[in-house]
Amino acid sequence: MLKIEHLTKVYENGVVALRDISFEVPDGQFVVVIGLSGSGKSTLLRCINRLIDPTEGRIIWNGIDITAANDEELRLIRRRIGMIFQQFNLVKRSKVITNVLAGRLGYTNPMWSLINRFSPHDRQMALAKLERVGIREKAFTRADELSGGQQQRVGIARALMQDPELMLADEPVASLDPATSHSVMKYLELLNKEDGITILCSLHFLSLARAYADRIIALKDGLLEFDGDPADIDEQRFKDIYGEDAVRVEIA
Template sequence: MLQIQNVSKTYPNGTQALKNVSFDVKDGEFLVVIGLSGSGKSTLLRCINRLIDPTEGKIIWDGVDITAAPPAELRNIRRKIGMVFQQFNLVKRSSVMTNVLSGRLGYVNPWMSLLGIWPAEEKQRALEALGRVGIADKAHNRADALSGGQQQRVGIARALMQDPKLILADEPVASLDPVLSHSILQYLEQLNKEGITVICSLHFLDLVHRYATRVVALKDGVKVFEGTAQEIDRAKFKEIYGEEAQEVRAASL
């Protein structure tokens, strides 16, 4: 179980991205975080694996306080938390294989990894991960030679390499068209059904209805809603997205 307790984040420039946010994520959930751009979704996800250090509050995962972990322990925690990004964040000039293998950096001998030497079983594992997302044949292409949807699948394969118990997905489909969006989210759904907890931020409400087991909504860094997707009625919608908002749908499935 992941417990987020009274987390606040104030950036050095004074921006308050998160204000006293608390909620729990049970193991096996597909939790979707919604909210406008700038509402603090990305900051919240990055606080969980401490790519960003929260200013206040605690994040406790299976009884371990992530926010208090010293560097070595933090790296051990991070390697169990896969992360998928809106811009994929692949090393564009490196091969797909290298990008996927890099997901394993927390496990392998660091000195060998610095020399770029990978054990055969890790390479095999990488090929399997690529196979799971359907692009094993692209292993030796340069990452930037792939289409957007393929790049995001490489991103998922990289997260899979971490043998994660939790996947953080920061707007994983915001750069993709609606059809690709579903295919990427179905991979995440599949992983979720295999027991990996998924915390995912999303824009489109119909995707939220389709995939989320539970929803947390942020507005200006404050949690304004927590519940199931079905509980988001017109009034709630207006509250989360503002009075002028119109619901935009991704193409129906």
């Protein structure tokens, strides 16, 4: 259970990214966060694993106050929260397998990991996760030689190395073409259905959100604009979220 209470984030330059956001996510839900660029989606996701420190409010996860955790506690929390990114954020010059193994760093002895030593168990695990996202044969190529969709799947494999209970996906398909977008979203759906991983995913397109979400949360200028069933978003709601001039774009 993830509980967000009165979350507010004001950046140092005075920009207010989130205003008093509160909601709860039960375990195993597939939640999609929608909203325009700059509406606070990324900030919200990054506050949950404290890549960004919130200004006010609390985030409670499985009874632990994430916002009050010190460095060591935060590390233990973070390693159960996977995250994938719009730009994939792979180390481009490193091999795919190294990128995937990096997901295991929270569990390995810091000393050994510094000289690039992982246990055989971790290596087997990395290959298995790559198998799962269908790019086992790319394990020993350089990350930047892969296509965008493949890179995002490496990102998913990396997050899976953490044995996550919660997965944060920050616009995971915004840099991909429609077909590849669906394939990546399918993997997320699979993780949600098969492994019971709670997913919090931000998306631009409502059509994609409708196709995969159990529940949609919409942000507008840092405020919670909508929280509910995908089917409840009618034309009026849509205009509330995206503005009067918005036109629906379907993504096949």
